[in-house]
Structures are given as C-alpha cells and as structure tokens.
Amino acid sequence: MNPNFRTTDPLNPVHIVSFSGARRNASQVHQLVGMRGLMLDPQGQMIDLPIQRNLREGISLPEYIISCYGARKGVVDTAVRTSDAGYLTRRLVEVVQHIVVRRTDCGTIRGISVSPRNGMMTERVHLGSADYVMVGVPLLVIWSNREKQQVLLRVNLLGNRGPI
Incomplete structure (x- = not known):
C-alpha cells in the first residue's frame, strides 16, 4: 500500500482499519475508493460482470444483488469455521481444566x-x-x-x- 499514510497521518481512520490486522485488509480499501471487481456466485464460480463502481459512490441494484451472493457464502463459511473453532476450544478447556494460575506475576527474569x-x-x-x-x-x-x-x-x- 502507499507509504503516504504512514508518513503524513498515521492516525487516519482508513489507515488504522486497513493495517491494524483486525479482520480488515488493503483490498477492502480498494473496494472503498477503487472498484469492487469480480464476485463469486453461490457455487464459487466467477461472475463475468465485474462491479465497476466503488462503495463511496454507491452501487446499483444489480451490482448489489451480485455482491449478495458472495456475502451469503462468506456468512455460511464463517458459521462452519466457528463450529470447528468451538469444538477445538471445548477440547482445549477439557485438557487444561486442572491447571491453576495462583499468581499474576511469576517473578521470572527470563521471558x-x-x-x-x-x-x-x-x-x-x-x-x-x-x-x-x-x-x-x-x-x-x-x-x-x-x-x-x-x-x-x-x-x-x-x-x-x-x-x-
């Protein structure tokens, strides 16, 4: 991405959101100011009609409907991954439930x-x-x-x- 953000205004909200590493990335900034690009249908195939407008200008009704295919697929995929993560968390809790932390500072000089x-x-x-x-x-x-x-x-x- 452009180093201009870092040098001129590191507290710019777009820079903070896109480079914080918290579920946002540079491609979302491109969709905000550039163009949305190609989307996927429910089967995972590319739709031939790219979305040429960006989110700042607004998108038309057909472009919105095309975008919804990918959004629904993303929600379903997230739900499937969440159930897997919940299972892993439950197993980890079962394994470490007998461990007790008695002090907040262990006093070690190694770290x-x-x-x-x-x-x-x-x-x-x-x-x-x-x-x-x-x-x-x-x-x-x-x-x-x-x-x-x-x-x-x-x-x-x-x-x-x-x-x-």
Missing part, C-alpha cells in the same frame, strides 16, 4: 522477546494497562478509555514474562 521483522510486528501484543491495543508499522497505538488520550510509542523490542 519471550518480541521484535519487529521487516518493519512489522508479527506477533499479537496485549498490554493489561490499556483498554485497546493495535500494532502498526512501526508504531504501537494505545487508546485508553480511562484517560481519553492517544499514545504513540516506537516499538523496537517488547519483553513478555509470566503466563500468557
């Missing part, structure tokens, strides 16, 4: 080092002091609802110790 690779954080990061955390390139953006402020930190190396 896991997490560093950026190629300018991007590859691991997910969770900080207990913040309400909302996103990892960007190369910024760590923290929104705290208690303090109503935004904090930007350069991240070179993060350390984690204790139970994850």
Whole structure:
C-alpha cells in the first residue's frame, strides 16, 4: 500500500482499519475508493460482470444483488469455521481444566522477546494497562478509555514474562 499514510497521518481512520490486522485488509480499501471487481456466485464460480463502481459512490441494484451472493457464502463459511473453532476450544478447556494460575506475576527474569521483522510486528501484543491495543508499522497505538488520550510509542523490542 502507499507509504503516504504512514508518513503524513498515521492516525487516519482508513489507515488504522486497513493495517491494524483486525479482520480488515488493503483490498477492502480498494473496494472503498477503487472498484469492487469480480464476485463469486453461490457455487464459487466467477461472475463475468465485474462491479465497476466503488462503495463511496454507491452501487446499483444489480451490482448489489451480485455482491449478495458472495456475502451469503462468506456468512455460511464463517458459521462452519466457528463450529470447528468451538469444538477445538471445548477440547482445549477439557485438557487444561486442572491447571491453576495462583499468581499474576511469576517473578521470572527470563521471558519471550518480541521484535519487529521487516518493519512489522508479527506477533499479537496485549498490554493489561490499556483498554485497546493495535500494532502498526512501526508504531504501537494505545487508546485508553480511562484517560481519553492517544499514545504513540516506537516499538523496537517488547519483553513478555509470566503466563500468557
């Protein structure tokens, strides 16, 4: 994607949504400002008529109906994957139900080092002091609802110790 977002306005909502890694990606930005492109029918075959308008301009009724095929297929696929994930979660809970964490800080001096690779954080990061955390390139953006402020930190190396 264009590095212009990072250099001019890293807090641009389109940049934050598309590069946060939270279920959004650059192709959705293309659909917002470019064109939607080719869609799939319920059998998974490409429909020959591409959607040439974007979501900012609005789409016509036939384009909307063509888009609905893929949306319904996506919802069904998500439901199938959710049931598989629920089964896996249930099995994991059965396996570890006898383990008890008694302290929040184990006191170890050894931990896991997490560093950026190629300018991007590859691991997910969770900080207990913040309400909302996103990892960007190369910024760590923290929104705290208690303090109503935004904090930007350069991240070179993060350390984690204790139970994850």
